[in-house]
Amino acid sequence: MAADRSETGAGAVVRAAGTGLPLRGHDIDTDRIMPARFLRAVSFEGLEGHLFEDDRGADPAHPFNDPRYARATILVVNANFGCGSSREHAPQGLVRRGFTALIGESFSEIFAGNSAMLGMPCFVASASDVNRLQALIEASPETPIEARVDAGTAVAGALAIPIALPPAVRDAFLSGQWNPTAMLLDRYDEVRAVAARLPYIAGY
Amino acid sequence: MPETLFQKVWNAHTVRTLPSGQTQLFVGLHLIHEVTSPQAFDMLRQHGWSVRFPERTFATVDHIVPTTRRTRPFFDLMAEEMTGALERNCRQYGISLYSAEDANQGIVHVIGPELGITQPGMTIACGDSHTSTHGALGAIAFGIGTSQVRDVLASQCLALDPLKVRRIDVDGRLAPGVYAKDVILTIIRKLGVHGGVGYAYEYGGSAIDAMSVEERMTVCNMSIEGGARAGYVNPDDTTFAFLRGRRFAPPDDAFDRAVRWWRQIATDPAASYHDRVALRADDIGPTVTWGINPSQSVGIHEPIDAPADDEAFAFMGFAPGARVEGTPIDVAFIGSCTNGRISDLEEAARLVRGRRVSPRVKALVVPGSQAVSREAERRGLHQTFIDAGFEWRGAGCSMCLGMNTDRLEGRQICASSSNRNFKGRQGSPTGRTLLMSPAMVAAAAIAGEVVDVRPMLAGVPARSGADPAGAGKVSHGR
Ligand code: SF4
Numbered sequence: 310m311a312a313d314r315s316e317t318g319a320g321a322v323v324r325a326a327g328t329g330l331p332l333r334g335h336d337i338d339t340d341r342i343m344p345a346r347f348l349r350a351v352s353f354e355g356l357e358g359h360l361f362e363d364d365r366g367a368d369p370a371h372p373f374n375d376p377r378y379a380r381a382t383i384l385v386v387n388a389n390f391g392c393g394s395s396r397e398h399a400p401q402g403l404v405r406r407g408f409t410a411l412i413g414e415s416f417s418e419i420f421a422g423n424s425a426m427l428g429m430p431c432f433v434a435s436a437s438d439v440n441r442l443q444a445l446i447e448a449s450p451e452t453p454i455e456a457r458v459d460a461g462t463a464v465a466g467a468l469a470i471p472i473a474l475p476p477a478v479r480d481a482f483l484s485g486q487w488n489p490t491a492m493l494l495d496r497y498d499e500v501r502a503v504a505a506r507l508p509y510i511a512g513y
Numbered sequence: 514m515p516e517t518l519f520q521k522v523w524n525a526h527t528v529r530t531l532p533s534g535q536t537q538l539f540v541g542l543h544l545i546h547e548v549t550s551p552q553a554f555d556m557l558r559q560h561g562w563s564v565r566f567p568e569r570t571f572a573t574v575d576h577i578v579p580t581t582r583r584t585r586p587f588f589d590l591m592a593e594e595m596t597g598a599l600e601r602n603c604r605q606y607g608i609s610l611y612s613a614e615d616a617n618q619g620i621v622h623v624i625g626p627e628l629g630i631t632q633p634g635m636t637i638a639c640g641d642s643h644t645s646t647h648g649a650l651g652a653i654a655f656g657i658g659t660s661q662v663r664d665v666l667a668s669q670c671l672a673l674d675p676l677k678v679r680r681i682d683v684d685g686r687l688a689p690g691v692y693a694k695d696v697i698l699t700i701i702r703k704l705g706v707h708g709g710v711g712y713a714y715e716y717g718g719s720a721i722d723a724m725s726v727e728e729r730m731t732v733c734n735m736s737i738e739g740g741a742r743a744g745y746v747n748p749d750d751t752t753f754a755f756l757r758g759r760r761f762a763p764p765d766d767a768f769d770r771a772v773r774w775w776r777q778i779a780t781d782p783a784a785s786y787h788d789r790v791a792l793r794a795d796d797i798g799p800t801v802t803w804g805i806n807p808s809q810s811v812g813i814h815e816p817i818d819a820p821a822d823d824e825a826f827a828f829m830g831f832a833p834g835a836r837v838e839g840t841p842i843d844v845a846f847i848g849s850c851t852n853g854r855i856s857d858l859e860e861a862a863r864l865v866r867g868r869r870v871s872p873r874v875k876a877l878v879v880p881g882s883q884a885v886s887r888e889a890e891r892r893g894l895h896q897t898f899i900d901a902g903f904e905w906r907g908a909g910c911s912m913c914l915g916m917n918t919d920r921l922e923g924r925q926i927c928a929s930s931s932n933r934n935f936k937g938r939q940g941s942p943t944g945r946t947l948l949m950s951p952a953m954v955a956a957a958a959i960a961g962e963v964v965d966v967r968p969m970l971a972g973v974p975a976r977s978g979a980d981p982a983g984a985g986k987v988s989h990g991r
Contacts, residue, residue: 500565500670513763
């Protein structure tokens, strides 16, 4: 993965880098990202293969069918991306496909929250900047993009645009506190100490 | 300073305040089942985490497990896949599992107390909203989502904000034919489905004190239907008698030491609460829901007095001012974690004995656990039900949520001893649910329509071997 974070989920997320995939359209809901029938499963494994399955079937030219974007790690979207059902399966599919960040005009709050818990920032940029970035990727899909959490900028070739995260989310990524589980595993000796004091664990 | 049980248990389990401002709370008991755990294990593997306290986690299959044919592989392939995944996960991480074939299998909220795994003063979490049930033994028990299941597996902890405590006193005596289910339906009717948001409910008062642990479980079970994330009853002699001798209860001397601690963690007499509510038990009668959330209920003889809720009236087919009494039913369901325990079955069977289910009603009894099922069979209750025309099923959630093949069809109306009357809850998008006590369900099954159970109870012999403290203590025989 191109983002600076360890595979254990702990650690700061400072930047995401790679090539981009432009997905145009407003209000793309999680049912389109991950159709409901793929929820009747015991695992998130393999979800990456079902991303936009119905949209891709209906439209051979769908960007997720386009081999030029097959290795992209930064998804560039428009307004209200990830609206609808709260299913974590949508960002799970994206992470499993290799995406490390999204840049868009706006995101559904639940989708952005679910993504943040997976270490995948959803950066917000102005509509015109998003359009310019999408156009640039469409013209030259190989353009390297770097999105920085700390600097609040995305640079793609000659294009540099401001990108933003909610301050608490930005702080969490930079301090490595974006993952609740990692936080709960931190200072684990304190957990063991509490457990050892509990009468029902100590044998009363 | 005097404290509530909630505060004492919370403090005893607090690890630290997290940078997010939430409390890191140690989870003393984690219960898992086949439906909300597989993705959590998947996330665990994805991150390379282990299960920190496998010995404090117990698993069973209940939600999707078939209650008819139990031979493996199950005829329902999804049930087989989910059960198989749980079996593999438990094997990999060293977690105790009571799978479909195990004598201790059952609804997760039935088997915890039944095996004595649930104990006073514990924090308990389970990926199921009715985890509040375990509060009947004086535990603080929360329902959690799949990401939190992952957190508990990985760390045995949760990041939570503390709850306020509302004391609900129910004083007086319940009349014959009025049950714990009527009490909790009345509480939810009074306080609303959102009334408990941000609260844990502490139930007390002479009517709660007089209840068996199983009855207290019925009350605590539905706390979440009133919006309260947790509900509990302070542990007392009834609790201790219930636990003594159960498989996972502390043995011998340890039990007496445990009782001393359990007494200490009960709410102090002078503790103050964020809110208090009082009800008279004598005012409560048999209660039935008419609508699409559990607060939409009425006394059996009352007209529906609710403010206009067009959606509920249209869905259910009731008019404002109508009575639920006399409504013909298609299905009668006795079971669930609310009312699928041995005392529930005993009471329903008492009413059913020597009577016949109406020919227009499909009636089923689904024991809450295999232990409940065995005990019912030992007492001959299953034969009573079968003779009357009920189907006698294997243990599981069954038609409480219609995730297996036990489902309503079309607009069928079901008299149900379960806890949710949401649209589509029982497996048909247009199916309708009337919540009531198991005795009322039995009465409706026989009458073919919703009736007051009390006249039917008149002249029925008193309960036979029902000893509230010993009820369900099945693994030991009596
Ligand atoms: S019986 Fe119903 S409410 Fe209880 S755990 Fe099963 S599905 Fe949930």
